[in-house]
Amino acid sequence: MADTNGKAEHLIGVDLGGTKILAGVFSPQLKCLGRTKVSTKPQRGHDEVIERIARCVKDAVDECDMDLKQIKGVGVGAPGAVDPESGRVIFAPNLAWEDVPLKKELEKELDLPVFVENDCHVCTLGVHDVELNRKPRHMIGIFLGTGIGGGLIIDGKLYSGFNQTGGEVGHMVLEIAGPKCSCGNRGCFEALSSRASIFRKIQNAVKDGEQTVLTEMLGKDLENLRSGDLRKAIKRGDKFVERVVEEAAEYTGIAVANLINICNPEVVVLGGGLIEALADEMMAIIIETAKDYAMPGTFKGTEIIATKLADDAGIFGAAVLARMRTRKSGDAD
Amino acid sequence: MADTNGKAEHLIGVDLGGTKILAGVFSPQLKCLGRTKVSTKPQRGHDEVIERIARCVKDAVDECDMDLKQIKGVGVGAPGAVDPESGRVIFAPNLAWEDVPLKKELEKELDLPVFVENDCHVCTLGVHDVELNRKPRHMIGIFLGTGIGGGLIIDGKLYSGFNQTGGEVGHMVLEIAGPKCSCGNRGCFEALSSRASIFRKIQNAVKDGEQTVLTEMLGKDLENLRSGDLRKAIKRGDKFVERVVEEAAEYTGIAVANLINICNPEVVVLGGGLIEALADEMMAIIIETAKDYAMPGTFKGTEIIATKLADDAGIFGAAVLARMRTRKSGDAD
Numbered sequence: 001m002a003d004t005n006g007k008a009e010h011l012i013g014v015d016l017g018g019t020k021i022l023a024g025v026f027s028p029q030l031k032c033l034g035r036t037k038v039s040t041k042p043q044r045g046h047d048e049v050i051e052r053i054a055r056c057v058k059d060a061v062d063e064c065d066m067d068l069k070q071i072k073g074v075g076v077g078a079p080g081a082v083d084p085e086s087g088r089v090i091f092a093p094n095l096a097w098e099d100v101p102l103k104k105e106l107e108k109e110l111d112l113p114v115f116v117e118n119d120c121h122v123c124t125l126g127v128h129d130v131e132l133n134r135k136p137r138h139m140i141g142i143f144l145g146t147g148i149g150g151g152l153i154i155d156g157k158l159y160s161g162f163n164q165t166g167g168e169v170g171h172m173v174l175e176i177a178g179p180k181c182s183c184g185n186r187g188c189f190e191a192l193s194s195r196a197s198i199f200r201k202i203q204n205a206v207k208d209g210e211q212t213v214l215t216e217m218l219g220k221d222l223e224n225l226r227s228g229d230l231r232k233a234i235k236r237g238d239k240f241v242e243r244v245v246e247e248a249a250e251y252t253g254i255a256v257a258n259l260i261n262i263c264n265p266e267v268v269v270l271g272g273g274l275i276e277a278l279a280d281e282m283m284a285i286i287i288e289t290a291k292d293y294a295m296p297g298t299f300k301g302t303e304i305i306a307t308k309l310a311d312d313a314g315i316f317g318a319a320v321l322a323r324m325r326t327r328k329s330g331d332a333d
Numbered sequence: 334m335a336d337t338n339g340k341a342e343h344l345i346g347v348d349l350g351g352t353k354i355l356a357g358v359f360s361p362q363l364k365c366l367g368r369t370k371v372s373t374k375p376q377r378g379h380d381e382v383i384e385r386i387a388r389c390v391k392d393a394v395d396e397c398d399m400d401l402k403q404i405k406g407v408g409v410g411a412p413g414a415v416d417p418e419s420g421r422v423i424f425a426p427n428l429a430w431e432d433v434p435l436k437k438e439l440e441k442e443l444d445l446p447v448f449v450e451n452d453c454h455v456c457t458l459g460v461h462d463v464e465l466n467r468k469p470r471h472m473i474g475i476f477l478g479t480g481i482g483g484g485l486i487i488d489g490k491l492y493s494g495f496n497q498t499g500g501e502v503g504h505m506v507l508e509i510a511g512p513k514c515s516c517g518n519r520g521c522f523e524a525l526s527s528r529a530s531i532f533r534k535i536q537n538a539v540k541d542g543e544q545t546v547l548t549e550m551l552g553k554d555l556e557n558l559r560s561g562d563l564r565k566a567i568k569r570g571d572k573f574v575e576r577v578v579e580e581a582a583e584y585t586g587i588a589v590a591n592l593i594n595i596c597n598p599e600v601v602v603l604g605g606g607l608i609e610a611l612a613d614e615m616m617a618i619i620i621e622t623a624k625d626y627a628m629p630g631t632f633k634g635t636e637i638i639a640t641k642l643a644d645d646a647g648i649f650g651a652a653v654l655a656r657m658r659t660r661k662s663g664d665a666d
Contacts, residue, residue, distance in 0.1 A: 081630045090630060138495055152596075154487050161597025162471055165631040168594040173587050173626060175509045175520075185626055187508075254506050261501040262595060263485075264494025293506060293518055297414045297423065298498040 005072050005112055011322045012057050012074040012112075013126075015119065015314030018042060018094030018146075021053055023060040024315035025071075030130055030323070034064040035315065042095045049095065050102065054109035073113045075322035077122030077314045078102060084164055087116040094146075115325040117158075119314060120167065124151025125158055125324075126317025127269045127307045136267040140259050141307075142169055143272035144252065147182070148190040152263065170194070174254055192251040195274045199225050201244055213238045227277035234281055242281070248274075249282040253289020260294040260302055271307040279306045338405050338445055344655040345390050345407040345445075346459075348452065348647030351375060351427030351479075354386055356393040357648035358404075363463055363656070367397040368648065375428045382428065383435065387442035406446040408655030410455030410647045411435060417497055420449040427479075448658040450491075452476075452647060453500065457484025458491055458657075459650025460602045460640045469600040473592050474640075475502055476605035477585065480515070481523040485596065503527070507587055525584040528607045532558050534577055546571045560610035567614055575614075581607075582615040586622020593627045593635055604640040612639045 011030070015022040017040060024035040036059040038052055053076070061068055080092030087103020089095075106114045117125075124141030128134060139153040148170030152159040159166050170190035171183050178187025179197065191197050203222055206215060213233050214222055233241040256268050268290075275282065287304045294302075307313055344363070348355040350373060357368040369392040371385050386409070394401055413425025420436020422428075439447045450458075457474030461467060472486040481503030485492040492499050503523035504516050511520025512530065524530050536555055539548060546566050547555055566574040589601050601623075608615065620637045627635070640646055 154492065159487065161631075162599040162635065163597055163631055163633055165628065166595070166597040168597070168628055168631055171594050171626075171628055172591045173507060176507060176584075176587065183628065251509075254509065258505045258591075259595065261504050262499070262592065264496055264499040264501070266495040293504075295498065295501055295504055295516065298494075298496055298501055300496055302495065 005069075008070050008072040010066065010070050010072060011319045011326075012060065012071055013315035013318030013320075013322065014053060014057065014074060014076040015122075015318060016040070016049075016053060016076055016078045016095075017119070017314075018079060021056045022311070022315050023053070023056040024312070024319060025060050025064045025066065026316075026319040028323070030316065030319055032312070032316070033066075034060055036060040036063060040095070042097075046095070046097055046100045047105075050105045050109060053106060057110060068110065068112060071112055073115060073322040073326040074106070074110060075122065075318035075320070075325070076102065076106070076114060076116045077119035077318045077321075078116055079119045081165060082116050082118045084115070084117050084160065087114060089116065113326060115321050117318075117321055118149070118151070118165070120149030121151040121158055121160070122317035122321055123271060123307075123313040124153060124167070124269070124317065125320045126309060126313045126315075127271065128153050129320040130316045131307060131309055132267065132269075136265070138263065138265040139267045139269065140167070140169075140263060140265045141269045141271065142252075142256070142259075144194060144270065144274040145272040146194060146196050148194045148272075153265075169255065169259060172255060172258060174251060174258070189251065189255045193248040193255070195227055198230070198244055198248050198274070202241065205240070205244075210240055212240050214241065227274050231277055231281065245278060245281050246285055249285035250289050252282065253286045254293050256286060256290040256304060257293030257299075260290065261298055264298050266302060268302065268304045269307050270304070271309070271313055273311075275306050276310045338402075338659075341403050341405040343399065343403050343405060344652045344659075345393065345404055346648035346651030346653075346655065347386060347390065347407060347409040348455075348651060349373070349382075349386060349409055349411045349428075350452070350647075351412060354389045355644070355648050356386070356389040357645070357652060358393050358397045358399065359649075359652040361656070363649065363652055365645070365649070366399075367393055369393040369396060373428070375430075379428070379430055379433045380438075383438045383442060386439060390443060401443065401445060404445055406448060406655040406659040407439070407443060408455070408651035408653070408658070409435065409439070409447060409449045410452035410651045410654075411449055412452045414498060415449050415451045417448070417450050417493065420447060422449065446659060448654050450651075450654055451482070451484070451498070453482030454484040454491055454493070455650035455654055456604060456640075456646040457486060457500070457602070457650065458653045459646045459648075460604065460642060461486050462653040463649045464640060464642055465600065465602075469598070471596065471598040472600045472602065473500070473502075473596060473598045474602045474604065475585075475589070475592075477527060477603065477607040478605040479527060479529050481527045481605075486598075502588065502592060505588060505591060507584060507591070522584065522588045526581040526588070528560055531563070531577055531581050531607070535574065538573070538577075543573055545573050547574065560607050564610055564614065578611060578614050579618055582618035583622050585615065586619040587626050589619060589623040589637060590626030590632075593623065594631055597631050599635065601635065601637045602640050603638070604642070604646055606644075608639050609643045
């Protein structure tokens with residue numbers, strides 16, 4: 001497959017998640033012209049998921065009264081370890097994928113050039129390019145959802161590292177004797193501040209008799225707990241939930257300080273479902289804690305912000321990826 | 334001062350420490366032709382320290398039967414926060430310096446172009462260029478001495494970051510409720526694995542009645558304790574000292590894993606006085622622990638090594654800095 005589709009100029013950005021697939025159609029200037037969403041249904045196997053991605057892309061193009069012939073390239077952010085050269089998804093636990101040739105298969109389905117990257121790298125690209133107009137030379141993106149991931153912009157470019165996995169901030173150990181993480185270690189940032197770790201903490205406390213309005217809202221098992229419920233509980237004056245969210249924000253602030261001390265970025269951007277739902281409750285604490293823990297000379301002038309792209313960071317970033325890669329092999333920059 | 338000295342080709346590398354100043358004379362191919370050492374005597378004030386640096390440089394040149402006219406430029410690694418553009422030492426607690434115009438003053442003394450960088454950045458440059466022949470595209474240097482510092486090589490170049498302080502790995506928090514650090518936080522890598530933290534741990538334990546051969550060797554106050562004494566105590570079968578050193582190595586392994594997860598380098602190099610004295614006791618534990626804690630896909634193929642440059646990393650790196658900066662403004666690369 002050629003790396004660019006003739007004189008076509010439009011781009012597709014796809015955000016492939018464990019639950020849903022989002023696809024957006026973008027102008028060459030990265031204006032979003034339309035978008036569609038389908039559920040992922042990973043239990044049906046990767047062939048069917050790839051068909052669903054293709055369908056989601058075709059539907060988005062059709063919604064815009066356009067034709068696939070007008071699309072120059074497709075970018076995809078995938079949740080897990082990705083080899084950006086081959087476009088293979090090496091390992092994606094949320095999809096139960098191991099070594100799936102996503103680029104090759106999706107190119108077959110769409111007859112368009114496809115480019116694949118890790119979803120947090122893609123979101124970092126999206127924020128850097130679309131929201132911040134590529135201004136920060138050095139930037140870190142941190143995304144708090146079910147898990148925690150990140151991405152680094154170094155000298156204005158996405159930094160991937162030796163094994164293309166740079167920015168794996170979720171498994172930075174912050175508390176050696178801390179709670180068990182899904183990776184097998186203890187005290188990872190992800191085991192302290194992810195949505196999953198917050199939910200686990202709340203559910204365990206409720207089992208131990210803790211009182212919270214969440215059980216009134218959702219029943220004793222807290223089965224369909226979502227980030228937004230935490231915000232509602234805090235607004236209703238639930239001091240227990242407030243404390244748990246504050247603690248997660250404090251740990252996040254320490255993680256941000258560590259990253260500032262190590263990488264000395266100009267901007268740290270926070271995003272993901274947890275931050276989207278709880279920015280008002282968490283951001284001030286994150287910033288204050290990071291300032292306390294970072295070296296003053298290193299912290300000076302550093303901005304810590306929450307992305308405004310929210311759930312769209314993935315499709316915007318994937319469109320940036322598609323533009324970057326089709327440019328690289330085709331047009332002049 | 335012009336950034337290069339006519340047709341002169343030789344280089345000087347200076348390692349400015351809190352206790353001693355080392356200066357080396359280098360050929361254009363970075364062969365060390367001779368070196369001298371003087372004590373720093375920071376208590377006499379920065380003017381006198383700068384005079385001592387100049388004297389050390391002149392003595393080294395004289396030792397090589399050369400003349401300052403044959404020197405193209407002087408690189409200096411300084412212990413603290415440095416502004417590499419202006420060559421000012423912003424803050425160096427070991428020297429009790431605040432905002433000292435080292436470049437300007439030393440250029441006045443020597444009538445040669447001078448370039449100043451943080452000492453750990455300089456050591457990282459030295460290892461990358463001289464020991465590893467610039468092969469790793471992405472590398473991290475970690476130096477364990479009285480404190481802990483580091484440097485990053487990204488895309489083959491020294492990475493400084495937004496405030497020129499990138500690689501401040503010593504103040505990465507590993508254990509939130511851990512021991513107090515000189516920076517005011519708790520549980521920093523430096524508070525767990527530096528020579529100062531190891532010595533403090535041993536001295537406190539001895540006060541609490543711990544038995545160790547170190548008191549036989551040095552007296553009850555352990556006043557002149559050095560890293561080499563720890564090695565001797567372990568060789569004499571001291572299980573307590575062995576355990577303390579092992580713990581410091583385990584913490585170092587976790588710090589290395591965090592850095593691998595975040596920055597995904599190809600090579601991690603460890604150096605500094607503590608590693609120089611205790612490489613045999615610490616390196617295997619550091620590597621094993623880092624492997625346990627890093628993500629397998631990110632760790633794959635990563636090398637973790639101890640530098641062989643030992644105490645010379647500083648003067649070699651400073652010569653690399655001088656060559657780099659005089660090239661930049663003078664000759665073609």
